[in-house]
Amino acid sequence: MTDLSVCAYSPGTVRDAAAHAETHLAVLAPHLRAPFRDALPTAAAAVGRRLLGALWREDIADTRSRYGGTGHPHAFDRVDFDTVPADDPIALLPHSIVDGRGWTLAAELANAVTNLAIAYARRDTAPAPGDGPDAAAVALERLAIDGHNLHPCGRTRIGWDVDDVLAHDLEAGATRIGFVAVRRDAHVGDDLGFLDGAPPAPPGYVVQPVHAWQRDAVLARRYPDLLRDGTLRILDGTLPAVPTAALRTLLLPGGDYLKLSLDIQVTSTRRSISVASTRNGPVLSALLTRLLAGEERVVLLAETAGAALGGSRDASAILRDGLAGHLTPGERVIPGGALPLVVGDLLREYGGSPLDFLTDYARLVLPPLLRLATRYGIALEAHLQNCLPTFIAGTPHRLVLRDLAGMRLHRPRLAAAGIEPALWPGSVIGTDDLYTMRAKLGYTAFQAHLGELVIALGSHGLDEATAWRAVREVVDEAYDPLRADPTTARAADADHAAFTAPRVPHKALVRMRLTGGGDVYLPVQNPLHAVQNPLHTVRNPLHAP
Template identity: 60%
Template sequence: MNKTLRPERIAHTEAALAVHAPDLVPGFLAALPEAADTVGRRLRGALVREGLKDMGPGTRHGFGRVEYATAGVDDPLDMLDGLDAPGFAAEIRNAVMNLAIALARPHPVPGDHPDEQIIALERLAVAGHNLHPCGRTRLGWDTGDVLAHDLEAGRTRIGFVAVRADLHIGDDVYPEIGKPSGYAVQPVHAWQRDNVLPVRYADLLRTKALVVLDDEREAVPTAALRTLLLPGTGDYLKVSLDIQVTSTRRSISVASTRNGPAVSKLLHDLVDDDRLLLMAETAGAAVPAGSGRDLSAIRRDGLGPRLQPGERAIPGGALPLLLGELVTGDPADWLRAYGELVVPPLMRLTAQGVALEAHLQNCLPTFVGGRPHRLALRDFAGLRLHRPRLAAAGHTVDLWPGSVVGTDDLDVFRAKIGYTLFQAHLGELVLRLPMDEADAWRIIRRIVDEHVTGEDHAAFTAPQVPHKALVRMRLAGHGDLYVPVHNPLHAPA
């Protein structure tokens, strides 16, 4: 019997693996203690950081972060005692099982294309999101689905649905497939096609308003799962996938499909820094039937063709794991160069009314000889646009009605970039670099002092700043929630 988790929580997954991939069973069982401890350490730190429970002394860091050497319990669910968290408990359990599967699986051999090399690096961050305890939650998939479609599978499939033209909103996202007369063609994740469409859209399938086509294409899953690399095209395709990963079901709103190309154009108009690379969303479409979220798709530019000789792109999620390779000299000098790469352009965009969701998962810094060179940015669905600032800068953008990305609230606007850039992104690097943390934050503070002014400077260097409370959000079951945390950027440089 495994000593880390109660046997009833292991038996179902072990039995499924015995059917689908019996060779993985020993590795899965051996990986369970590490998986439980990884999820447990993140949960333990989040419970303390968000003021939910006293979990004992740990190592304290900037922005209220608390790190623990171990989870302190064999089963992470024991930490939820006293909390009303039945749904969250299922998410934690699912995360542990799937992380153990991922740890047991061999990594696929990557292709030669630069974007496939980028995805291979994403697989290094096997635990997923660097702060969320549920980085490996895949609620809605069974074990067979995880084996077929998760990041470690290396390949998945895209299917296609002919959509009666009057039910289709947006662009021709996949023109490589011919359209039957009177129809548009919409790409769909093979799992979504096989498991969601027959249940939710039986009437539309029966009346031929939707027609499942025989065509399929191979695709490479990224860490985002619903975003897939299209081999041979240099493009990515983001498709609806109605499973829960971390805090969110990964379907896509109509608004995201229509806003993506418009926001990409706005960003191109605003960005005049040749050190920024925008992975533009070039086309988007949806089918506003049912929930309106199940058949959405967005086409995105790849990065590979734009890289220079000797330039290496590293997905942000893998960056903390590669610092030992990249930082061969003075870590303070490296951090200064990295901070100068990311902070000034993102703060300029903020001043003009664009708060990007600049956490590690959306950023791909590039390096030449280990030195920070350029910054690629992707996935603009989670940003916030401050309409008064955009107007003052002489810009407008035509957003889909009711879009949450547009706001007049400066606190909401600043919280988006402040949390993702300084806490989730730079905070992770500061934690991992071999240098004094106070010295590291002084370096970032000097960059902020040089490039940020006025009320933005006051907000980003305030004594306390809002921290996105990931566990509180799961317990509440809806919306973004923030808690105040101590700001290491408050100390003068």
């Protein structure tokens, strides 16, 4: 095992977190103790590479002058490192920021390393998720074991201890849904007590599904007053479910999904669910179903119902459609998170060049997203986790979209189109700011989604500059009819200019953790602007001034 004791900062190092985890594994899962220990160096290196890449990209403190050597430059100012000069990622944090929020980030990094090492130790041990297209999608999601493709804390599980990770994480392969009874006057939304296996509702109450861990660790402890006065009752009985990569979204035995509040921190966010999200989901699903009616290559997994405990984010639930009934014979779904990992197999089935594959894929993904933004001001959060492209014989066929909570709606454009959705009061998804709307779409679709695929295709011989020239051509094609239409010409010109500008907003994942606030964006160089050579200014970023 690599020595993890060299970190300059103590306590709170990976060594300390790993010792805690190993002590628990010795009791709870002794067979994982040795594999966990063996996996720690690999997990620390994986987290360290993402952290160093983020510190570089976000130009934090003196990172660019501290680290020499070699890195691999990519579009949008991304630099990937093969190795990192420390055994503990926390040692990569500049001294100037390791105080205040920096210590919080250090704890998150240590947590991410230990949980990633546990995941590595358990890889390929989870039971098969079942039959059908949704189960097949979950099985593929398990391939993306590192979690978020850019965030150094993609495997944080702040709020869970080792026993919780073993019982409920993706590699567990199964978890449980519990139930509570909410008095009718405190219940907001739809009655979800119709689920198979749900207990009957006491008179005057509505049965609400909750994650079993949330029921026991949060609701039973955080709401003694509501339990005492009878507003909330903990019910017996559970329902089996399969955790997806999103953790709080569970695959039900019948093929639908339940997205449930789970008050742990994964990446930058605690995964409870606002009351607004439970009420907006069905409204937005109906709206998008109507607006996407002409998009034959797009499938929406609608959020059909949602409910919450009034005034709380802790007992929320959203019911979402599954894939059953949406696919045609021979159509294969690949969850976006797994796409870069299986693209080689798809290329072999496809039979064409990597450039042709990327072009076909970009023509599938980008036009409907860009049209929604220009015509209606709707920016879907189209990162890899929310997209499930389908393929027939390796050819990009359709785009399945899911999870509406992170989208942004530009109210003036919606109003101009005669649309005023009945959003829950105070919903954060509504904005009057075009920058906010465009940043949401641009970062997720171009950087987090296509950017990852372009890098993966580079391993199959695709030159990155050539790849982004092809994407730019697809962007131009998508906007041509929008610019020709008098009703959308002005918006199309503005959107096209924004998405092909010299610099575009990048979501600064580490700066967000250091500030402790919401989304933080910073400008990065845009390969869709410098179409002749999108990498010309980052030839050797490790020696840049």
